[in-house]
Amino acid sequence: MATLRISVPFGRLLTGSRGAERVCFRARTQPQPDTPLQPLPQPSAVRLLCRWLSSEAAESRSSEMKKPTFMDEEVQSILIKMTGLNLEKIFKPAVQELKPPTYKLMTQAQLEEATRKAIEAAKVRLKMPPVLEERTPINDVLAEDKILEGIETAKYVFTDISYNIPHRERFIVVREPSGTLRKASWEERDRMIQVYFPKEGRRILPPLIFKEENLKTMYSRDRHVDVLNLCVAQFEPDSTEYIKVHHQTYEDIDKHGKYDLLRSTRHFGGMAWYFVNKKKIDGLLIDQIQRDLLDDATSLVQLYHMLHPDGQSAQEAKEQAAEGVNLIKVFANTEAQKGAYIELTLQTYQEAFMSSHSAAS
Amino acid sequence: MRYGLRRGPRVSHLRLRAGARRLTRSLAAGEGLDAAEGGGAARASAWRRRCALRAAFLRCAGVSTGHFWCRQLSLNTFPTASVWALKTTFSNGPLSLQGTRDSRCFTSLSHALQTQCCISPPTSRSGQQYTPYSFFTKLTADELWKGALAETGAGARKGRGKRSKKKRRKDLNRGQVIGEGRSGFLWPGLNAPLMRNGAMQTIAQRSKEEQEQVAADMLQQREEWDRNRRMKVKRERGWSGNTWGGLSLGPPDPGPNGETYEDFDTRILEVRNVFNMTAKDGRKRSVRVLVAVGNGQGAAGFAIGKATERVDAFRKAKNKAIHYLHYIERYEDHTIFHDISLRYKRTHIKMKKQPRGYGLRCHRAIITICRLIGIKDMYVKVSGSVNMLNLTRGLFHGLSRQETHQQLADKKGLHVVEFREECGPLPILVASPRGALRKDPEPEEEVPDIRLDWEEVKATQGMKRSIWSDLKRAST
Numbered sequence A: 001m002a003t004l005r006i007s008v009p010f011g012r013l014l015t016g017s018r019g020a021e022r023v024c025f026r027a028r029t030q031p032q033p034d035t036p037l038q039p040l041p042q043p044s045a046v047r048l049l050c051r052w053l054s055s056e057a058a059e060s061r062s063s064e065m066k067k068p069t070f071m072d073e074e075v076q077s078i079l080i081k082m083t084g085l086n087l088e089k090i091f092k093p094a095v096q097e098l099k100p101p102t103y104k105l106m107t108q109a110q111l112e113e114a115t116r117k118a119i120e121a122a123k124v125r126l127k128m129p130p131v132l133e134e135r136t137p138i139n140d141v142l143a144e145d146k147i148l149e150g151i152e153t154a155k156y157v158f159t160d161i162s163y164n165i166p167h168r169e170r171f172i173v174v175r176e177p178s179g180t181l182r183k184a185s186w187e188e189r190d191r192m193i194q195v196y197f198p199k200e201g202r203r204i205l206p207p208l209i210f211k212e213e214n215l216k217t218m219y220s221r222d223r224h225v226d227v228l229n230l231c232v233a234q235f236e237p238d239s240t241e242y243i244k245v246h247h248q249t250y251e252d253i254d255k256h257g258k259y260d261l262l263r264s265t266r267h268f269g270g271m272a273w274y275f276v277n278k279k280k281i282d283g284l285l286i287d288q289i290q291r292d293l294l295d296d297a298t299s300l301v302q303l304y305h306m307l308h309p310d311g312q313s314a315q316e317a318k319e320q321a322a323e324g325v326n327l328i329k330v331f332a333n334t335e336a337q338k339g340a341y342i343e344l345t346l347q348t349y350q351e352a353f354m355s356s357h358s359a360a361s
Numbered sequence B: 001m002r003y004g005l006r007r008g009p010r011v012s013h014l015r016l017r018a019g020a021r022r023l024t025r026s027l028a029a030g031e032g033l034d035a036a037e038g039g040g041a042a043r044a045s046a047w048r049r050r051c052a053l054r055a056a057f058l059r060c061a062g063v064s065t066g067h068f069w070c071r072q073l074s075l076n077t078f079p080t081a082s083v084w085a086l087k088t089t090f091s092n093g094p095l096s097l098q099g100t101r102d103s104r105c106f107t108s109l110s111h112a113l114q115t116q117c118c119i120s121p122p123t124s125r126s127g128q129q130y131t132p133y134s135f136f137t138k139l140t141a142d143e144l145w146k147g148a149l150a151e152t153g154a155g156a157r158k159g160r161g162k163r164s165k166k167k168r169r170k171d172l173n174r175g176q177v178i179g180e181g182r183s184g185f186l187w188p189g190l191n192a193p194l195m196r197n198g199a200m201q202t203i204a205q206r207s208k209e210e211q212e213q214v215a216a217d218m219l220q221q222r223e224e225w226d227r228n229r230r231m232k233v234k235r236e237r238g239w240s241g242n243t244w245g246g247l248s249l250g251p252p253d254p255g256p257n258g259e260t261y262e263d264f265d266t267r268i269l270e271v272r273n274v275f276n277m278t279a280k281d282g283r284k285r286s287v288r289v290l291v292a293v294g295n296g297q298g299a300a301g302f303a304i305g306k307a308t309e310r311v312d313a314f315r316k317a318k319n320k321a322i323h324y325l326h327y328i329e330r331y332e333d334h335t336i337f338h339d340i341s342l343r344y345k346r347t348h349i350k351m352k353k354q355p356r357g358y359g360l361r362c363h364r365a366i367i368t369i370c371r372l373i374g375i376k377d378m379y380v381k382v383s384g385s386v387n388m389l390n391l392t393r394g395l396f397h398g399l400s401r402q403e404t405h406q407q408l409a410d411k412k413g414l415h416v417v418e419f420r421e422e423c424g425p426l427p428i429l430v431a432s433p434r435g436a437l438r439k440d441p442e443p444e445e446e447v448p449d450i451r452l453d454w455e456e457v458k459a460t461q462g463m464k465r466s467i468w469s470d471l472k473r474a475s476t
Helices: A001-011 A015-028 A031-037 A041-066 A072-085 A108-125 A186-196 A212-220 A224-234 A242-256 A270-276 A284-291 A295-307 A311-318 A325-334 A339-360 B008-017 B020-029 B033-038 B043-060 B093-099 B108-116 B141-149 B206-231 B310-321 B365-372 B388-400 B405-412 B454-461
Strands: A103-107 A141-144 A156-159 A172-175 A180-183 B247-250 B265-278 B282-294 B299-307 B325-327 B340-344 B349-354 B378-384 B415-419 B426-433
Touching: A001 B093, A015 B426, A031 A156, A072 A270, A072 A295, A103 A108, A103 B405, A108 B415, A108 B426, A156 A186, A156 A311, A172 A186, A212 A224, A212 A242, A224 A242, A242 A270, A270 A284, A270 A295, A284 A295, A284 A325, A295 A311, A295 B299, A311 A325, A311 B388, B033 B349, B033 B388, B206 B405, B206 B426, B265 B365, B282 B310, B282 B388, B299 B388, B325 B388, B340 B388, B365 B378, B378 B415, B405 B415
Parallel strands: none
Antiparallel strands: A103 B415, A141 A180, A156 A172, A172 A180, B247 B265, B265 B282, B282 B299, B299 B325, B340 B349, B349 B378, B415 B426
């Protein structure tokens, strides 16, 4: 029994860092009640396993402390800085029934106050949607009643519609025609919750725009932002489709270099995070350098080093204690795929900078 | 005595006189109307002789059947010209074909004109008759038409003429070819080619079938001409059928110093018949036209023109309007800067600024004027008097006295900031004062000190029970 119990957390070890903590807890707590009752070989094996697991846990814990998540303050601050704050783009005229504008006479102070309020509203609009891992499918069977087989022809879904339960903890079960009573899968759960507690902008069945060919049409029209907004409204952040659509959009942006479409939107952070995780920040870097956003480029490389500290460029940067442009150069020399291109762009930028500097002086 | 058609009564007199039997008698005798009137016997016999000669000649010349001749001013003579200078003319084929044969009473003078005179000594060829010398051949076409149309006369004056009684003059010599005649001879140089393969042609004659074919063609051609002439030219429709409002007159005429106004368009706003009592003629009619011109870029003007004829009044108004142009400031080239409500004499005009895509929802005259100015989105409510002239004057008055954002900023010394619903809380700076920017803000009270409009209040409160509000109309 003990082995059985342990093998389950062993499988979970590979999934997530948090899982490891739970694992070592269970690993440590399990043998203690068992040891007085059972003979030696098992507890020792368990203890060995426990020690190995704890050492693993310790390592993963240490790396977990260094490996930042999306919601870390540092990461968030870097991503927010990179997103930028272009008020014109954030408050682009929405497609709605137009009314004639109102005019106010303001002093400079009042104007600044109004601008500040607008910036605050913009920051609220730029709040990034969460980046989570894919949820594991639910395969829980609650009961098998063979006596009910063949009586009904359709599935029955029972949803708990009490108002004060969080949606994640709601009980939604399905009685199959074969008599099995099982927990509803994630898709079924989302559908049922949308039926009884409709959310604005979300449909019960996913709209046709998320089909492959329609997505391609949207991409060809540079409407990545609309696709992502619809995706955020329709799917849960940890659902398969959400992650799939997001990744597909990011890949398309990377392929065509349309990074500027997402700048000053709430999706830029997610995109940057995705690229850094996939180690594909070259395109984004080049785009930033070309638009004279050197600070953003350096912060991107810093983020990259934060996430992959045992990479070559991170080590070299630490050795050289490189700053600014040198940091980018180090990265370009070591781990970049389009290193030469990055250097070329840097060179052109620097020449332009120098010439403008000399012209100014 | 030269018989001439001088007056109306005489015409009817003629009609009566052109009674069937008399006519047939005269036809048989080869006399014209002249003789029927009762000319002298000697003269009649001399005339008869000349008529016979002429008839013979004309037979040879092959004058087509069913014709009558009118003496034209230009005396165009044949080589063997007789006393009368003749030029063959045609008449309405079928009418003449029938008219000369039957002995019915003719009901209209045109019948008489067309049919009577084809008198000739009886020919075996066809039933067509023609008189080589008759009343109609002694007068010019202009004189005859003048008599027939009766343009001058008491009926035509003082607006008594009925529109349906107006006759149209027709050129009866149209389609004539010298050489084409009833006998169908082919005269080389006239209706046949002179040379053929280097050889000079001789005088030939068409066969009967060919002649009939030629006659049929001519008939068809004349019918086509008549049909085309009768076809009504479609007049462009303005605000509705039969009004002159909303119609375009094209650009004004170029000025004396060579300036052209090609980019200006003129639109008629009102056409009115006005009358003035004079000593001599009594009620004297005059046409008064109100016209607006504009180039769609902010320059527009209006003027009235008055003349006896409508066309002249249009011209006068058009050319006057171009000298009275206003430049109207527009916000982003599609609407006014702010709401304007004014009263001009007894006309109340309330103009509201609207966003893009709203269109012009106003009085049709105001829509026309705004299109000429270049305003594309606006709502205007006109109450009180809707006198066109006062409406136009009031509109231009109000639009010229708009206050642009820059002027407002300079006047108040503060920034003019625009807030749009679709843009959220974003402030858009539209105008900054060119002079000093003052530090103290504009005092803003709890209750704004503006005069409310009861109609507007009713509309906002939902108390207005009008079937005409929110009616779906044509766009712009």
